[in-house]
Amino acid sequence: MNAQTAILEKDITPEGGDYEIVRHAIEKISLDYRDQPSLEVLAEEVGETPTGLQKLFTRWAGLSPKAFLQAVTLDHARKLLDSGMPLLEASFEVGMSGPGRLHDLFVTHEAMSPGDYKTRGAGLTIRYGYHISPFGIALIMVTDRGLAGLAFSDA
Known part of the structure; x- marks a missing residue:
């Protein structure tokens, strides 16, 4: 194996450095979504600069760390609303500062409010x-x- 192949394998194989960094960031976001970790916190956790993590994560995952965090948060919010949890409680449970932030997340990604989602689109x-x-x-x-x-x- 030549040096170029070794570098390539380091970056793209499941044992490689880039893979491990992105895997660790995904794990951190998935487990700590309630804390809504910032890019800076994630970067420090995985030993990267914020810019470096942003570029690496986006290249590997196809979306930014913030977009991935929003998707994870939205998924958990949907489950809570589906279980009957009130909007205010669901907002706090997923780490939002209030129902307004949950509303913005739903409108941005679903083109409906969390209330519309909770009522299964009745009247929408x-x-x-x-x-x-x-x-x-x-x-x-x-x-x-x-x-x-x-x-x-x-x-």
């Missing part, structure tokens, strides 16, 4: 249409708050 209007896209025929769904869904309908 979702408009849709089929549109030509570079990837085929797209089914686009929107609410008054934004994009709610995207699917492709070509075979």
Whole structure:
């Protein structure tokens, strides 16, 4: 094995340095999402600079550490709301400072409020249409708050 191959394997194999850094960051976010760890805290935890972690995580995971944290938080919030937990309690349980932050998270990612989600969209209007896209025929769904869904309908 030459030096270039050794460097490449270090970075891309499950035993490699980059893999371990990203794995550790994902684990930290997944376990500590209630603390809403900042990029700086995550970087310190894994021994990287904030900029270095941002670039490495995004390259490996396809999204930023903040976007991954939001996805994990949203997933837990959905489960709590599905179990019947009130919005205020669910907000605090997932580490939000209040229901306004949970509202912003839902609207940004779901195009509906947490209340709309909790009531399974009762009274919510979702408009849709089929549109030509570079990837085929797209089914686009929107609410008054934004994009709610995207699917492709070509075979």
